[in-house]
Amino acid sequence: MSEDVKDLLERAVGWYEPADRGPEGPRRRAERHRGRQRVTAAVVAFALFAAAGAFTWGAFRHTRAGTSPGQQSSQPTVAATIRVDGWPIDFTTAGASLWVIRGDDGALLRIDAHTDQPVGNPILCSMGAVATGADVLWAYGNNSNACLPEPTDGYRLWRIDPASGQVVGEIPVFSNPLFYMPKLAVGEGAVWVATWTERGTGDNFPGAPGFLWRIDPAGNRVTGHVRLGLDAGGLAVGEGAVWVTNASDRRPGTLFRIDPRTMRIVARITVGQGSSDVTVGFGSIWVANSDDGTVMRIDPKTNRVVATIPVEGGVSSLTAGEGAVWTSAWDSGTVARIDPSANRVTARLQLARPRLGLGPLEVGFGSVWVGSTDGKTIWRIDPHPTTGPAPSTRLSASP
Numbered sequence: 001m002s003e004d005v006k007d008l009l010e011r012a013v014g015w016y017e018p019a020d021r022g023p024e025g026p027r028r029r030a031e032r033h034r035g036r037q038r039v040t041a042a043v044v045a046f047a048l049f050a051a052a053g054a055f056t057w058g059a060f061r062h063t064r065a066g067t068s069p070g071q072q073s074s075q076p077t078v079a080a081t082i083r084v085d086g087w088p089i090d091f092t093t094a095g096a097s098l099w100v101i102r103g104d105d106g107a108l109l110r111i112d113a114h115t116d117q118p119v120g121n122p123i124l125c126s127m128g129a130v131a132t133g134a135d136v137l138w139a140y141g142n143n144s145n146a147c148l149p150e151p152t153d154g155y156r157l158w159r160i161d162p163a164s165g166q167v168v169g170e171i172p173v174f175s176n177p178l179f180y181m182p183k184l185a186v187g188e189g190a191v192w193v194a195t196w197t198e199r200g201t202g203d204n205f206p207g208a209p210g211f212l213w214r215i216d217p218a219g220n221r222v223t224g225h226v227r228l229g230l231d232a233g234g235l236a237v238g239e240g241a242v243w244v245t246n247a248s249d250r251r252p253g254t255l256f257r258i259d260p261r262t263m264r265i266v267a268r269i270t271v272g273q274g275s276s277d278v279t280v281g282f283g284s285i286w287v288a289n290s291d292d293g294t295v296m297r298i299d300p301k302t303n304r305v306v307a308t309i310p311v312e313g314g315v316s317s318l319t320a321g322e323g324a325v326w327t328s329a330w331d332s333g334t335v336a337r338i339d340p341s342a343n344r345v346t347a348r349l350q351l352a353r354p355r356l357g358l359g360p361l362e363v364g365f366g367s368v369w370v371g372s373t374d375g376k377t378i379w380r381i382d383p384h385p386t387t388g389p390a391p392s393t394r395l396s397a398s399p
Contacts, residue, residue: 076337076349079367080116080380084109087357088371088378090184093364094132095162101127101139103373108139110165113365116380123165124158129193133186134217137162140173140182140193155182157191157215171220173213187237188260190223191215194244196232212244214263224263230254234288238280239300241266245275245287255287257303267303271296281320282340288315288327295327295338307343311336321363322383328358328370335361335370335381351379 086102093099097119098111107122108130127141137160159169173193181196196210210228212235215221230246233253237243242258253275257267272289279286284306285298293314297307313332318325324346325338333352336345352358357373368381 074385075347076335076368076381076383077385078349078351078379079382079385082111082116082378082380084111084118084376084378087373087376088360089373090128090130090360091362091369091371091378092130092132092137093362093369094135094137097162098362098364098369098378099130099132099137099139099162100371100378101130106141108160111378120165123160123167127158128180128182129184131184131186131191132162133191135162136160136217138184138186138191140184155180155195157193159217159220169220171215171222173215173222174211181232183232183235185235185237185242186217188240188242190260191217192235192237192242194228194235196228212242212258212263214260226258226263226265228256230256233275234277234279236278236280236285239283239285241300243278243280243285245271245278247274247276247290253287253289255285255298257300269298269303269305271298271305272308276315277317279318279320279325281325284340286318286320286325288318290314290316290330295325297340297343309338309343309345311338311345312348317359317361319361319363319368322366322368324383326361326363326368326383328361330357330359330373333358333372335368337383349381352377 084102086104088100089103091098091100096113098113100109100111102109106126108124108127109122110119112119124139124143126144127139129140131138139158142155154175155173157171157173158167161168174195183194185192193213210230212226212228213222214224216223233245233247235244242260244256246254252273253271255269255271256265259266271287272292272294274289274291275287276290277288285300287296293311295309295311295315296305299306311327313334314329315327316330318327325340327336335349335351337347339346351370352372352375358370359373360371362369368383370379
């Protein structure tokens, strides 16, 4: 109990003194005692009512501001800094781990989400993309560095048990070594692989620069593909469709909507320049325009852009979860949080020096995970920090 409330009680009880009408007998003492009890009870009730009213009014004011406690009103903070031996190029969450592809050799690494420490040895090598779906971890690559006893030829989709970390299956997808820029997504009853060749490097393929592959996870086989006449971009699945962006510069990009059943392109939506990534969340499709420094929100019911959100510091990757859309920026080294209810940036967090490169982004285990493509670092961000001391930063050893 606070000193103010104690003082209020003492003054109130002291105030209730019956008038002095002669010597005090047992009846007089009983009357005085009952009076003190009534006043004390009244003051306590009033104090509780006032405290409850203050709490309710505070919550009311918080709600009226359009935020909820611990979410959009708080500034995200770094909960852990994890060092890896090689820059992370892609990662996902599965089981109780964060699965990371190391850029130096494409090794698939495992980080325990409880301790933020690497676990075991690399599972596969020369992987280019990783994703999770239906309690299965999927990785795409050719394993040419032979982490497994038997090296393989051509690009394959690898099925991994996230609990044991064991490879439990592999599906041949594509044999052409020029298409080494992959994206991976799971949804609509299939696993999806988008592969591109890198233009301007001498590796140009004479036909289409990219392909989208549909793999049946039950039958472990490729069931369809479509040529993508666009440069490497982003891939996402949701809202009844497959979404692929064209990251071509010097002109507006395109978001392709593909029917997952027929494998036909059913809509082409003009977006911004350098449409480098795409994600699905909050009933919308979100596209990162790296050259414009904006995020576009598309309504999948109409295939129309309904909001264009400028992001200070730029944007290269994005993901959705924990009540927000999150972006990372290669140029500025910042992470931004977008409130989907207001279509605006509500927080920014500086993680790296400009040009050090922030790349992959993922939401899982109540955290936002961000990788530095040059700094060999993964940051774990608490999106809803509580009040109190700042969380400690834990450094982990390299695998």
